[in-house]
Amino acid sequence: MTTNTDKTRIAAIYNPQNQTKTQLIESFVVRQKLFHKLFKAIKEAKMEVPEQHYLIQGRRGMGKTTLLLRLAYEIENDPALNSWLIPVIFNEEEYGIRRLFKLWERIMELLEQRNPEFNFEQAERLKLSKQFEDDNTYERALFEHLSAELKRTGKKIILFIDNFGEMARKLSDEEAHRLRKILQTSPDIRIIAASAVVLESFYRYDHPFYEFFRVEELKGLDKKETRDLLLNLSEHYKKETVAHIVKQFPGRVEALRRITGGVIRTIVLLFEIFADDDDGSAFKDLEFLLDRVTPLYKHRMDDLSDQQQAIVEAIALNWDALSVKEIAEQTRLESKIISAQLQNLEKNGIVLKVYTKTKNHYYIIAERFFNIWFLMRNGRRNDEKRVRWLVQFLEEWCDEKFIENPPEKYEISSTPSNTAQEPQLLTIRANQLPENKTQALSFLTNTEFLDKEPEHISTYLILILAKGEKQWLFDLFNSPEGESIQLKDRLKPIYYAVLKSMDHPDYLRMGEELVQTIDEILARAAQMAVDYA
Incomplete structure (x- = not known):
């Protein structure tokens, strides 16, 4: 069993700021494609003319710092570069x-x-000199001295700047224009920067850095990258239990990847949990994970103003996206105040605007795992059920055994024997919905069967979707019977798959943690439509 000391050591060592150069290089197993792309751009450039500058965007914990360090270390290790290029x-x-x-x-x-x-x-003397009337003159003198030293030594530099967005915000427009001009004209300086926030100002035509950087976006790890990272950590720290979980319980791992958004920092925490508890479930793992991120997320909430906290709470408790009008109804704040605060929350990466076909756009919590944390730690009693139902659905759906034996291949005999529901299953499977839809409704909303065999209910709802009964399914989820047992929450991915198949505007309210699953559900329904035509 992993001790608390082990846990602290693993987390601390994996932090890129605490790793040695050798440790970071050895543990760098994800982001390989982007690493090779950027290093190729660095190596092929002779910097005889001003070169292209890059900005890596990605939420906190996505591996931006690690990627910057890995590129810098590769330059230091490359004899064709380290003689003239300094990171x-x-x-x-x-x-x-x-x-x-x-x-x-x-x-x-x-x-x-x-x-x-x-x-x-000389730069130190310049710093102490009284000859400069203003900061701009001093800045120009410093840059001239820096340029002169680079030319004297025959060196060029590449700047690896983390959190560039925060730095850029502090510069005046005049300074930003000045920096852009230097980077456009100087062949001696190149920037590869990273930012945790989307720099919307960079997309404004009037901003000095409009279309200046080539932007590379870091998204969450996919299934293979997550597996590679966990197995690498397992091998490095001799934690065989983690490798066992990854190989034998893929649904448990994949469900958590989708819930957490594939954030590298969170996957590392997940590794520690797996190392300590190999006899668990995805939901149990989630609860341990939430304990580990509570200080970070609590600090994030504490940094918000009272009005911002109220807005974030309203959106987070709803889980899915809300409009300004809906937020106003829940917070009793004026719409103009909400709109102003949403702009600030969006700028700081707390909320995300979801564009609709109308002027009434939606707003959703940007980091979906932060939303999960809020529901579990600050929500109502029922909110934990909502999260539990989704995690359990994903764990079952993502299990490789489930994939190898897809539900459309199941025989009816695989459903619980001697149940009163079997005739309804047969009718739906063999032909179409029973003529008596009331009878089908009674079966599909049977909480006892739904709790014990949710995968069978899911299978037949997807089969009904395959038969083109979108409206009937929509009505089922929104019926008094469906509402009374929270069918939308129990089978949330299927409900959103129905909405997407109908091109219903409420589909846009969905969080990104559901996107892949919904696409898989619709693909399965399309295949079932062929199989049972």
Whole structure:
């Protein structure tokens, strides 16, 4: 069994800031495609002319810092590059860089720390000099000295700047224009930056950095990447129980990947949980995981203003996206206040705008696992059930045995024997909905059968969808009987699959944790339509 000391050690070592160069390179098993793409762009460029600059976007914990460090280390290890190209690695947070001249000062500090051949004594004299009337003149003098030192040594630099969005926000428009001009004209400096927030201002035509950076987006890990990461950690830390879980209980792992959005930092926490408890379930794992992220998410909520907390609470408790009008009804705040606060929340990556075909757009919690945490730790008693039902559905759906023996291949005899429901199953399977739809409704909303054999209910609902009975299914989910047993929450992915098949506008309210599952449900329904035509 893994001890608490082991857990702390694993988490601390995997943090890129705490890893040695060798440890980081050895543990770098995901983001390989983007790594090779960016390094190819670096290696092929001779920097005889100004080069393309890159911005890596991705939510917190997606591996941006690790990727930047991995690129920097590869440059240091490459004899064709390290003789003339110097990677300048900034800290993950650089609170002191609030002006452009501070950027040049910091670059000089980092260069001098690692490369004694640079002489920035004159820069120190400039810093203390009283000859400069303003900061702009001082900034230009610093940059000229930096450029002169690069030319004297025959070196060029590539800046790896994390949290670039925060740094860019602090620059004035004049400084941003100045930096853009330098990067456009200087062949000696290149930037590969990362940002945890979507820099919408960069997409405005009037912004200095409009269409300036080539943007690479980091999305959550897919199934294979998650498996590779967990197995790599298992091998590195000699945790055979984790490898056993990954190989023998794929549904448990995949359900949690979808729920958490494939965030690398969360997958590492999941590794620690697997190492300590190999006899669990996806929901039990989830509860342990939530305990680990509570300090982070609580801090995130505490940083919000009272009005922002009220808005986030309304959206999070609903789980699915809400309109401004719906948020106003729940918070009793004025719509104009909500709209203003939503802009700030969106800018800081807390909420995401979901565009509709009308002017009334929806808003949803951007990090879906944060939403899960809020429901489980701050929600009503029923909210835990809603989460549990989804996790259990995903664990069953994602199990490889379930995939190898897809439900459309099941024989009716595989359903519970001697049940009163079997005639209804036969009727639906063999032909079409029973003529007496009231009888079918009674079967499909039988809570005892639904609790014991949810996969069979799911199978036949998908089969009904395959037979083109979209409206009947929609009515079933929204019927008094369906509402009374929370059928929408119990079988949430199937409900949204029905909405998507109908092109219903409420489909847009769905969180991204459901997207892949819904596509799989619709693909299965399409295949069943062929099989049982």
